[in-house]
Amino acid sequence: MTALQQQGAAAKAATYVLATAGTAKKNEALAAIADILAERQAEWLAANAEDVAAAKEAGMRSAMLDRLTLTPERVAGIVDGVRQVAALPDPIGKVDKMETRPNGLIIGRRRVPLGVIAIIFEARPNVTVDAAALCLKSGNVCILRGGKEAIRSNRCVAELMREALRSVGLPEDCISLVQDTSHETANELMHLDGYVDVLIPRGGAGLIRAVAKEASVPVIRTGEGVCHIYIDDEADLDMGARILFNAKCSRPSVCNAVECVLVHRDVAADFWKRALPLLDEKGVELRADPEALEILGTRAIPAAESDWDAEYDDYILAVRTVGGMDEAIAFINAHGTQHSEAIITKNYFKAQHFLDQVDAAAVYVNASTRFTDGGEFGLGAEIGISTQKMHARGPMGLEELTSCKYVIYGEGQVR
């Protein structure tokens, strides 16, 4: 057995304990984790300072450095997040349908954990704790594999969380960190069939696609977001401009930010009069098709073919002119990542048709795509936003981290 297989076997063994540990015990563990992270944050901050120093030395870009860096305020936020997860309702054990069949069998469908969830993520130390807390609350054992840049922070915080688990009498292997951050180990994790029930990659589109392609264990694809807003010829153009500005500029690095606006040609000139002053505030770069270029002039540059499938995660926006809603829908279904899509229109029938025909996790009428988020959707928290159709779609909260088990009470029935 390799080290990772041993880790997988230990994780699997822990599932049988955690699956039936009960809400009170899991909440006790979450409280213990929050407490230990707060009390001993100096250790975590010191480990993180080493990571940050090494990353600086290696020439990491400042935006990445910022995401890697922990501060007492950020630690407080993370600790608060753990307490919030503890306060959420426990999805496990809920029987979501139960029936007595004509033969007297009583058949119930009970929510159970998925089992072992592996999470591959990049250099964000907060993910380590967020993901562990959500898995724990939903009765799932997690195997965490973070980026090498955060390995010191992750080792420290994983050890603190394991200590908290021990302190409440749960197996420490309910949470474990892959110690070796080589590509070979990540690859082995993607093939840990029999131990890993679900693998969730969290990070950029490149990571997610690579994992989905390579893995033999079941994968949930999350967070690939090439999102569109369609400005209809019957749109409230002021509202459209405000929504576009919000969806592009409120946080361009996230997956629910808009990457491409589709504008009906009959209202294009009027729309850009309203939208440009807003986008100018943030110096948004526009990459436009020839027809839009005629209106935008030197304010835009010509779009390349690759711009129609690009996830910029930056202050860049692709601009395309369309002749009507059906053209917009066909373009979205061909170029979107089935994440979040919006129409701006005053026309009731077009709104309904857009909701019906666009194939995506979240389809909006007259609202910003930025709302696709577990908190905004009322799930309390999220482990990611699924862009696949199997198992879960859209923001994944605790319920999306469960499976089911039919329990059947008999009295000697045979078939």
Add this chain to the structure above:
Amino acid sequence: MTALQQQGAAAKAATYVLATAGTAKKNEALAAIADILAERQAEWLAANAEDVAAAKEAGMRSAMLDRLTLTPERVAGIVDGVRQVAALPDPIGKVDKMETRPNGLIIGRRRVPLGVIAIIFEARPNVTVDAAALCLKSGNVCILRGGKEAIRSNRCVAELMREALRSVGLPEDCISLVQDTSHETANELMHLDGYVDVLIPRGGAGLIRAVAKEASVPVIRTGEGVCHIYIDDEADLDMGARILFNAKCSRPSVCNAVECVLVHRDVAADFWKRALPLLDEKGVELRADPEALEILGTRAIPAAESDWDAEYDDYILAVRTVGGMDEAIAFINAHGTQHSEAIITKNYFKAQHFLDQVDAAAVYVNASTRFTDGGEFGLGAEIGISTQKMHARGPMGLEELTSCKYVIYGEGQVR
């Protein structure tokens, strides 16, 4: 584009029509399919007779030949099945939660089809129609890839179904058959990313494992059944014997048949006194561990290590002696396929503990494992029994063939 890619693209295009076709139109199509299969069954029977003749020539075993062969009675049963599917409730369009958020956004979760479902199956002509009907009712486009032995039957019936679709104004590509039955084409189907949303293999364990290992499109594993019955020391032994006999002998070739019985050593001698006369009726072969052999004598043969993981699908039963329930549970979790598992006991606490601790799609107390079935569970029909935890677990009916889409009604909200 290869022929299969073209077929995939045509299937994908059909999804946008079928997803919003509505219940009445889908039921009209199912009725048209039932009618055309009934009216023109002579064509289908003639094509099948050619398949059967060729299979005989090739030396196909008689059990397989029987499964391949259509008769007017079987056709009538298949046609009746299509009408039953038409009568089931339509899962599509149901909004299973809807909420007005504090910011006024109205967010609903709507059931939508998965999209394109590919089904790889063996030489059972009834599967072609059953699967197509369930997909159609749930708004899913299907690509069917049957075994080469049934290709003439399948070509005929697929063409009849496509004619029925055309007759009601739906795209014929809502149902299509892979014309080429080579392994290369099956392999290509497993990698038809971007066109195939879900792949469901239906057939023996070998087929299913091969598909799950090879495919890059999402797969739902179904029908691997190494099922156990544990006879507790506090069991009603007569009930245990009746249930074991039923679970092994009522239909040994199916996945919910039992393959291994675990017997508490304190009641083993008494239990076998009751069970053997029943199993003798069918001449069930017993493969036993050394301790059971002492009781069973020449009635059994020694079990090999491979017997503890064997899916016989035949009148063969593995027999193992255990010292208690926890040993039985550990053995089941190590050797089962997470399909159907049963305990026979009069002890309330053991019953509850077994239901909690055994990790399987269906866990029974005092009933036969043979009940794991969409019809028996009240789902109306099933496309297979999922033995994985992601997406669906246990019998998969129409609801399990759906995904969801969040629809959001706004009034200009930004975040």
